[in-house]
Amino acid sequence: EVQLLESGGGLVQPGGSLRLSCAASGLIFSTYAMSWVRQAPGKGLEWVSGISATGGTTYYADSVKGRFTISRDNSKNTLYLQMNSLRAEDTAVYYCAKWDWNDYWFAPWGQGSLVTVSS
Amino acid sequence: QSALTQPASVSGSPGQSITISCTGTSSDVGAYKFVSWYQQHPDKAPKLMIYDVSNRPSGVSNRFSGSKSGNTASLTISGLQAEDEADYYCSSYTPSTTLIIFGGGTKLTVL
Numbered sequence: 216e217v218q219l220l221e222s223g224g225g226l227v228q229p230g231g232s233l234r235l236s237c238a239a240s241g242l243i244f245s246t247y248a249m250s251w252v253r254q255a256p257g258k259g260l261e262w263v264s265g266i267s268a269t270g271g272t273t274y275y276a277d278s279v280k281g282r283f284t285i286s287r288d289n290s291k292n293t294l295y296l297q298m299n300s301l302r303a304e305d306t307a308v309y310y311c312a313k314w315d316w317n318d319y320w321f322a323p324w325g326q327g328s329l330v331t332v333s334s
Numbered sequence: 335q336s337a338l339t340q341p342a343s344v345s346g347s348p349g350q351s352i353t354i355s356c357t358g359t360s361s362d363v364g365a366y367k368f369v370s371w372y373q374q375h376p377d378k379a380p381k382l383m384i385y386d387v388s389n390r391p392s393g394v395s396n397r398f399s400g401s402k403s404g405n406t407a408s409l410t411i412s413g414l415q416a417e418d419e420a421d422y423y424c425s426s427y428t429p430s431t432t433l434i435i436f437g438g439g440t441k442l443t444v445l
Contacts, residue, residue: 252380259337259423259436259437259438259439260423260439261436262425262432262433262436265433265434274431274433275431276431276432277431277432278432310379310380315385318370318385319370319426319427319433319434320368320370320382320385320386320425321372321380322381322382322385323381323382324379324380324381327379
């Protein structure tokens with residue numbers, strides 16, 4: 216069974232930084248693309264970023280481009296999201312998900328990690 | 335990119351069928367087969383229910399089906415059950431720097 220476990224969320228001040236991690240198990244991690252999707256409190260889903268299986272290609276939503284960096288360490292079966300210059304509007308639960316690179320769907324998803332940007 | 339348009343809420347009685355619509359444009363939903371649907375129960379992670387417009391992943395009940403006509407995709411749930419009560423989100427590929435867009439979500443209430 217594939218399991219994805221996010222960590223690293225918490226409270227950060229506006230302008231601050233945070234790094235999320237997503238530990239994967241139950242799959243050959245290095246053969247799958249991965250993504251981050253977020254959900255603001257009481258709101259809908261928003262795709263944030265995606266990365267190819269090798270890590271050589273990355274994609275970002277316009278809302279986070281230049282501030283967030285996605286990466287992966289296939290030797291550790293772990294996905295990362297480095298978030299800089301955080302804003303109040305970045306407050307959300309961040310989910311990592313296995314991403315079908317060809318058909319643009321996500322399954323399965325992790326349980327999520329809450330990031331709160333507030334002074 | 336604008337989000338896809340979904341009704342805020344739908345409802346139905348046990349055993350009935352309901353349909354949730356997801357309207358995009360000729361540049362996203364209307365142009366590609368890459369429409370998927372997710373179910374999310376309160377305080378839980380989303381779960382993939384339909385991909386590529388009408389394909390069901392292994393383990394998803396055949397009461398769930400998807401279709402598309404023009405710029406609008408639809409999710410139909412037949413034989414409604416209490417456990418189907420959840421939020422449902424559609425998503426689509428879009429040929430822009432923001433690769434994937436979601437609908438605003440639809441809350442399904444089973445009466």
